[in-house]
Amino acid sequence: MALSRQHELHKRRFSRNLGLGLVLVGFVAxxxxxxxxxxxxxxxxxxxxEGAN
Amino acid sequence: MSDASLNTTQTQAxxxxxxxxxxxxxxxxxTLVVFTAFVGLxxxxxxxxxxxxxxxxxxxxxxxxxxxxxxxxxxxxxxAVMKRTAKRPIPAxxxxxxxxxxxxxxxxxxxxxxxxxxxxxxxxxxxxxTIFFYVVVYTMWxxxxxxxxxxxxxxxGAFPPMIGWAAATGTISVEAILMFALIFMxxxxxxxxxxxxxxxDYDNAQVPMxxxxxxxxxxxxxxxxxTILLAALAIGTGFTSVGGPVYLVVAxxxxxxxxxxxxxxxRRSEERAEADKYLTERKFFKxxxxxxxxxxxxxxxxxxxVPFGLGGW
Numbered sequence: 143m144a145l146s147r148q149h150e151l152h153k154r155r156f157s158r159n160l161g162l163g164l165v166l167v168g169f170v171a172x173x174x175x176x177x178x179x180x181x182x183x184x185x186x187x188x189x190x191x192e193g194a195n
Numbered sequence: 196m197s198d199a200s201l202n203t204t205q206t207q208a209x210x211x212x213x214x215x216x217x218x219x220x221x222x223x224x225x226t227l228v229v230f231t232a233f234v235g236l237x238x239x240x241x242x243x244x245x246x247x248x249x250x251x252x253x254x255x256x257x258x259x260x261x262x263x264x265x266x267x268x269x270x271x272x273x274x275a276v277m278k279r280t281a282k283r284p285i286p287a288x289x290x291x292x293x294x295x296x297x298x299x300x301x302x303x304x305x306x307x308x309x310x311x312x313x314x315x316x317x318x319x320x321x322x323x324x325t326i327f328f329y330v331v332v333y334t335m336w337x338x339x340x341x342x343x344x345x346x347x348x349x350x351x352g353a354f355p356p357m358i359g360w361a362a363a364t365g366t367i368s369v370e371a372i373l374m375f376a377l378i379f380m381x382x383x384x385x386x387x388x389x390x391x392x393x394x395x396d397y398d399n400a401q402v403p404m405x406x407x408x409x410x411x412x413x414x415x416x417x418x419x420x421x422t423i424l425l426a427a428l429a430i431g432t433g434f435t436s437v438g439g440p441v442y443l444v445v446a447x448x449x450x451x452x453x454x455x456x457x458x459x460x461x462r463r464s465e466e467r468a469e470a471d472k473y474l475t476e477r478k479f480f481k482x483x484x485x486x487x488x489x490x491x492x493x494x495x496x497x498x499x500x501v502p503f504g505l506g507g508w
Contacts, residue, residue: 157213
């Protein structure tokens with residue numbers, strides 16, 4: 143069976159790649175946000191060895 | 196994958212889109228997980244930063260989704276013969292069982308580790324136990340063995356508000372246990388009503404649901420008994436620290452309706468149910484969804500009113 147240039151299969155692959163890409167971007171943004179919140183917390187303390195440097 | 200594989204029609208049938216992987220996570224069950232975990236989190240007396248709270252709920256949802264994927268991996272043979280589940284990605288041939296297993300295991304590990312990093316170890320341990328309980332205890336062991344599968348297995352779905360509470364407070368208290376108990380007691384009548392109007396599915400799959408092992412009359416009796424116990428628990432919760440006037444009004448109204456529904460189911464004969472295509476059972480099933488969301492919505496509302504000097508007792 144001949145494949146057209148825009149086959150259903152390509153659409154499915156594109157949706158998978160796009161979805162995964164968006165999930166990864168979202169994950170990076172979430173980790174960045176979590177890091178900012180954690181280090182801004184009053185309870186946050188640098189590890190002793192790094193604090194001494 | 197090489198381009199050569201594009202020439203086979205087989206590839207078309209098996210290559211999954213993003214939606215198929217998402218479907219593995221059982222998104223409809225996930226809405227319940229997300230909502231109840233959110234309520235557990237906001238009902239807790241300790242406030243979490245919104246970003247941390249969002250991350251906590253997300254990782255709890257991913258953990259719930261991982262359980263769903265592993266459940267679909269193990270139950271692919273059952274899903275294939277049940278009309279309700281035959282179109283799921285594995286029985287439909289869009290995702291292989293091995294792939295679903297890998298996907299589920301990876302997400303399970305990821306969600307537990309991330310929840311531990313974002314919040315605390317207790318919440319992460321509870322999430323790990325929930326995944327274990329749903330996949331191993333319920334799916335692999337109870338589901339095909341005993342008609343009590345739903346009763347005991349329901350605990351897995353009851354953990355999210357407790358995990359939400361633990362994520363915020365780092366502890367488990369009586370309030371968290373009450374929210375757990377509410378879902379735990381709600382699960383059996385909810386699923387038995389479903390089993391009443393999808394009987395042939397469970398028969399064909401040889402899953403020992405109560406309808407199959409003890410008959411439909413016994414299932415109707417069980418629904419009524421569990422609904423009475425649930426109503427007592429749900430209304431009693433209204434007098435505790437997670438309850439309050441708003442919750443109590445909601446609980447009184449919904450439980451009166453739910454009891455009436457259970458009574459109607461108990462009173463009906465099989466002939467009458469078949470005649471109207473299980474209308475009462477279907478209504479009861481739909482009402483059970485509203486029931487749970489409204490109870491947890493009321494708990495969240497009580498917590499939201501506290502800063503304004505309202506809410507709670």
